[in-house]
Amino acid sequence: MKEEAGQVFQKRLERHHDELRWLYMELYGNDSMFAELCDHMWQFYTERKARLKEDDAGREKDGGWYRRNDMLGMMFYIDNFAGNMKGVEAKLDYISGCNVNYIHLMPFLDTPKGRSDGGYAVSDFRKVQENLGTMEDLESLTAACRERGIHVCMDFVMNHTSEEHEWAKKARGGDGEYMSRYFFFDNPEEPARYERTVPQVFPTTAPGNFTWLPDAGHYVMTSFYPYQWDLNYKNPRVFNEMMYNFLYLANRGIDIIRIDAVPYIWKELNTQCRNLPQVHTIVRMMRMISEIVCPGVLLLGEVVMEPEKVTPYFGTVEKPECHMLYNVTTMATTWHTVATRDVKLLKKQLDTVNALPKDYVFLNYLRCHDDIGWGLDYGTLRMDGMEERAHKKYLNDYFQGYAGGSNSRGELYNADPTTGDARFCGTTASMCGVEKALEEQDGAALERAVNLDLMLHAYMFLQSGIPVLYGGDEIGQLNDYGYKEDPDKAEDSRYLHRGPMDWKRAERAGDADTLEGKIFRGLGRLERIRKTEKVFVSCADTWTVETGNPSVLCMGRHYDGEQLIGVFNFSEEGKMVRLGEDGGSYLDLLSGEVCRTAEIRLPGYGFYYLKKR
Numbered sequence: 001m002k003e004e005a006g007q008v009f010q011k012r013l014e015r016h017h018d019e020l021r022w023l024y025m026e027l028y029g030n031d032s033m034f035a036e037l038c039d040h041m042w043q044f045y046t047e048r049k050a051r052l053k054e055d056d057a058g059r060e061k062d063g064g065w066y067r068r069n070d071m072l073g074m075m076f077y078i079d080n081f082a083g084n085m086k087g088v089e090a091k092l093d094y095i096s097g098c099n100v101n102y103i104h105l106m107p108f109l110d111t112p113k114g115r116s117d118g119g120y121a122v123s124d125f126r127k128v129q130e131n132l133g134t135m136e137d138l139e140s141l142t143a144a145c146r147e148r149g150i151h152v153c154m155d156f157v158m159n160h161t162s163e164e165h166e167w168a169k170k171a172r173g174g175d176g177e178y179m180s181r182y183f184f185f186d187n188p189e190e191p192a193r194y195e196r197t198v199p200q201v202f203p204t205t206a207p208g209n210f211t212w213l214p215d216a217g218h219y220v221m222t223s224f225y226p227y228q229w230d231l232n233y234k235n236p237r238v239f240n241e242m243m244y245n246f247l248y249l250a251n252r253g254i255d256i257i258r259i260d261a262v263p264y265i266w267k268e269l270n271t272q273c274r275n276l277p278q279v280h281t282i283v284r285m286m287r288m289i290s291e292i293v294c295p296g297v298l299l300l301g302e303v304v305m306e307p308e309k310v311t312p313y314f315g316t317v318e319k320p321e322c323h324m325l326y327n328v329t330t331m332a333t334t335w336h337t338v339a340t341r342d343v344k345l346l347k348k349q350l351d352t353v354n355a356l357p358k359d360y361v362f363l364n365y366l367r368c369h370d371d372i373g374w375g376l377d378y379g380t381l382r383m384d385g386m387e388e389r390a391h392k393k394y395l396n397d398y399f400q401g402y403a404g405g406s407n408s409r410g411e412l413y414n415a416d417p418t419t420g421d422a423r424f425c426g427t428t429a430s431m432c433g434v435e436k437a438l439e440e441q442d443g444a445a446l447e448r449a450v451n452l453d454l455m456l457h458a459y460m461f462l463q464s465g466i467p468v469l470y471g472g473d474e475i476g477q478l479n480d481y482g483y484k485e486d487p488d489k490a491e492d493s494r495y496l497h498r499g500p501m502d503w504k505r506a507e508r509a510g511d512a513d514t515l516e517g518k519i520f521r522g523l524g525r526l527e528r529i530r531k532t533e534k535v536f537v538s539c540a541d542t543w544t545v546e547t548g549n550p551s552v553l554c555m556g557r558h559y560d561g562e563q564l565i566g567v568f569n570f571s572e573e574g575k576m577v578r579l580g581e582d583g584g585s586y587l588d589l590l591s592g593e594v595c596r597t598a599e600i601r602l603p604g605y606g607f608y609y610l611k612k613r
């Protein structure tokens with residue numbers, strides 16, 4: 001048996017060895033560190049549980065296992081959702097009841113209270129935050145999920161550590177070996193040279209890219225918050241140790257590793273310190289390392305940038321990097337469409353995505369734990385007279401509820417007075433108008449808001465890839481203004497849409513007469529259609545159709561002889577559209593009625609899933 005296991009590992013290692021060694025030597029030129037990496041890979045392989053290896057083997061054979069049409073994700077903070085890891089385990093029935101088979105547990109590793117950036121400042125990669133549980137609880141949770149066919153995703157925050165990480169503490173104490181794991185400078189000139197070309201991530205909440213440490217007499221590079229110290233991947237010790245952390249976590253039963261802030265992990269003077277070629281070398285090495293030790297694990301890259309910068313993270317067919325990436329421009333363009341009631345830019349964006357190779361798997365979403373940045377195609381918008389600065393202001397005014405007949409509620413994020421730039425925070429339901437309608441006790445407005453919320457989900461589900469809901473959105477969770485009372489959170493408006501799950505409201509999810517029931521049941525119907533109709537597989541042919549109406553989007557999918565078109569009205573007014581010449585008769589999958597595409601009547605914020613007969 002041992003011999004056999006050794007052969008499996010050897011075969012995988014042989015497949016990748018030359019390329020892995022080549023890339024490693026190119027970056028580090030260090031033979032003995034490479035040998036150490038290989039030894040540790042074997043070590044982690046031998047420690048990997050039989051059950052995980054079984055799934056590795058199955059997934060290796062069925063490389064498309066995550067492209068199925070039944071994949072549906074949900075992301076949540078463990079404490080907000082269910083108190084702790086055990087609490088999440090106790091909620092698995094609820095999760096399955098949401099048709100969800102992929103959960104993203106937001107950062108749960110050890111992090112200093114009040115200086116955590118929502119857990120994205122890790123002080124120990126091998127310890128769970130005490131209030132959330134232990135590594136054993138994590139393993140018990142992932143094992144329970146595995147039995148139910150629920151895949152578990154976690155963040156791997158590899159760009160930086162918390163200032164409380166033991167490396168950082170030693171570095172701060174002046175230990176040169178540890179200082180070399182970060183970027184330390186004993187003079188202000190070098191940081192100033194970087195600042196000339198490096199943009200800012202948090203211009204208001206954490207301006208600049210360096211932090212002065214008076215006790216250490218040094219500056220340290222901190223692209224994010226001052227307590228998040230950037231790791232120096234030029235040091236092979238950093239790369240090796242972080243890969244060991246990655247494999248350690250993979251061995252706890254994690255299925256999807258979200259590589260946090262991946263474009264930032266390599267820095268060079270006189271560059272933007274983003275998307276440098278060495279980043280791709282590192283991600284490619286990670287992909288090979290995981291294919292050798294734990295091929296059942298997927299890499300999800302967090303690249304919140306314009307499309308040209310995102311897709312390179314898929315790598316190439318021969319040299320793949322990430323399995324999955326966020327469809328971030330489509331997400332932002334969706335909200336632009338809500339605010340303008342004009343689908344033109346969205347159609348163009350979907351055409352761009354539809355033209356990409358079908359093996360690319362995108363993670364689709366309406367919102368996540370982060371702000372919405374208005375990264376739109378301003379070149380195209382300019383042709384219609386929309387200037388970037390003015391349009392961003394319009395969108396921010398709109399979603400705060402100030403402009404354009406808006407019913408949205410939410411808050412700005414990192415409003416930068418010098419550039420006039422700001423991003424946006426709010427839950428899906430609040431941005432759709434649910435919060436305002438409830439406040440004003442306006443029944444008709446509430447109905448409109450729910451319709452918009454459901455239409456947006458229906459449209460999102462029709463995109464290729466894996467849709468991911470933010471936990472609570474399935475019952476129309478509203479903005480949570482409580483964060484303002486907590487001094488640790490008050491400065492960071494992203495907490496507005498990270499509020500605790502309201503289980504009292506969730507109890508009403510089964511009742512069709514309640515707000516929660518309308519959204520929950522509405523989503524449930526869509527999710528069931530999505531998982532039964534094979535045209536929803538990620539690799540289907542997809543296209544958009546011109547509807548002749550600026551507010552109505554039409555998308556088609558074709559797979560294995562079946563065809564489905566989705567029609568979505570982004571306006572609160574009823575619309576009538578003709579979809580070309582009469583393309584035959586269709587079955588409306590929601591009502592079960594038969595219709596023809598020659599003339600389709602859509603109510604305000606209405607939509608159809610029409611299956612060709």
Ligand code: GLC
Nearest residue numbers: 117118120157224260261370
């Ligand atoms: C990612 C996370 C974000 C965090 C940042 C720094 O962008 O999504 O929440 O602030 O990384 O780790």
